[in-house]
Amino acid sequence: MDGRVWTVGRSVELAAVILALALALAPLPARLVERWFSSGVYPLLERALTSVSNLLPFAILDILLAGAAIALAVTLTRAVRESSRSRSVGPLLRAVAHVAAAAAGVYLLFLLLWGFNYRRVPMPERLMLERAAPSSEDVAQLGLRAVDAMNTTYAAAHSGPQPVPEWQDPDLLNAFADVQRALSDTAPVHAGRLKRTLLGSYFRWTSVDGMINPFGLEVLANPDLLPFERPFVAAHEWGHLAGYADEAEANFVGWLTCVRATPPAQYSGWLYLYWQISAEVNDRERARLGAALATGPRQDVNAVIARLRRGELPALQRASWKVYDEYLKANRVEAGVRSYGAVVTLILRARFENGWMPVRRPAPPS
Ligand SMILES: [Zn+2]
Structure with a gap:
């Protein structure tokens, strides 16, 4: 030597x-x-x-x-x-x-x-915030709004032609670019194709919908995702590709993207928000939201629950989310996996115009 x-x-x-x-x-x-x-x-x-x-x-x-x-x-x-x-x-x-x-x-x-x-600069510092912390009634009202949107878009979301893959869907791509331009002056990044991976079984067992590979800036998806789940999962992961590492911020970008695109994507986005809010409200509010769902959306929600139950290994799931929680905290996301839910607060506090376009704060003098 x-x-x-x-x-x-x-x-x-x-x-x-x-x-x-x-x-x-x-x-x-x-x-x-x-x-x-x-x-x-x-x-x-x-x-x-x-x-x-x-x-x-x-x-x-x-x-x-x-x-x-x-x-x-x-x-x-x-x-x-x-x-x-x-x-x-x-x-x-x-x-x-x-x-x-x-x-x-x-x-x-x-x-x-x-x-x-x-x-990077966190989303609440990027946006004009209009309201103080939302009340639980505000959250429930947003949940009802999600239910209403699901009920209205259900038929259009389920009757169209065979959808093109998310990363080639011009409406979804335009919506993603619009959202990026609303949040930053930088030219928009590319959307990623949803790929299968050898980690697919791991995703299934641990109820992970998808992730990005930071070393290839590509999107990996759970192979069992239902067609109406895919647009939101894609747009959420694209939020990460756009550099919004925080989970709540990726959820925010994903949701904003979906609600601006075609009815199937809108449905997917509102279904996600319904799901998120259901996990955060008390039993009584959850029952109120569930009761407001029409038959079609309710069947879809049950299909997602069945998909998760079929795949998950509870012990591995707990361990895996614990590891992810530690990872987030190591990357200075103090709230850990709870940061997913902060999206509801963002939606309820941000100022919007032209539908759901968030308004940015004026840039500080540099
Ligand atoms: Zn994520």
Whole structure:
């Protein structure tokens, strides 16, 4: 082994670990992240990466995960063998150091490709807010509005021709671009194709509807999603692709996108909001909302419940959401998975014009 190469390699590894720790802990001003990353380099990256990943029918994440698993297995097996041959823990310790450095490198890549979006200017500071915190009656009224919209759009949402895939639906794409322009001065990012993944079974067992792969800026979807669930899941994940990392903000973008598009997308968006509000109100209010659903929408809601029950493994589901909660908190989303529900507060507090177009605050003097 060349001693100097080894030393240089070790210095690079150490630097990666130190840099990763520093970036994980360092406070970065949100305005700086917003200007340089979220509205600066990130949208360029997204347009490049997502347009490539949209060409591929398979998930880049599957390849990356398989590669990482093989590399990890080979490194550790080799180290264990060498350690037992030389009767010393040295090779094993060095392997662990390599793995730690690789993990630091992956974290740095995560931040640079997408993760810094967790630290951008939060939505409530971006928007004109009109009202104080909503009352539980406001929430219930919004739920009834969702039910009413589901009842009205149900027929149109279920009778049209075979829908085109979400990422090729011009109305949904236009709506997504409009929403992005309402929220930021940056040119809109690309929408991502909904892909199947080897993680599909995991999604099924843990009731995850979808996720983005931050290393390929692509959208991975639960394979069991019902047709009327897909537009909202797509638009929610596109919200993440647009750099709205926070779950409530992605829900906000997804919902705003859907309600501006065709009836099937509108239905999907309102169904999502109904679902979200049902989870947040008390039993009496939930029963009131359920009773207001017409037969068709009620059947759809029951079909979603049946889909979730068929797939889920409760213990794994709890564990997985716990891990995600920790992940969100590590990325400074204090509310963890509860941040999903904050979308209702956003919808009830924001000022809207032209239908559901949120109004932005004037930019602060720079
Ligand atoms: Zn999400």
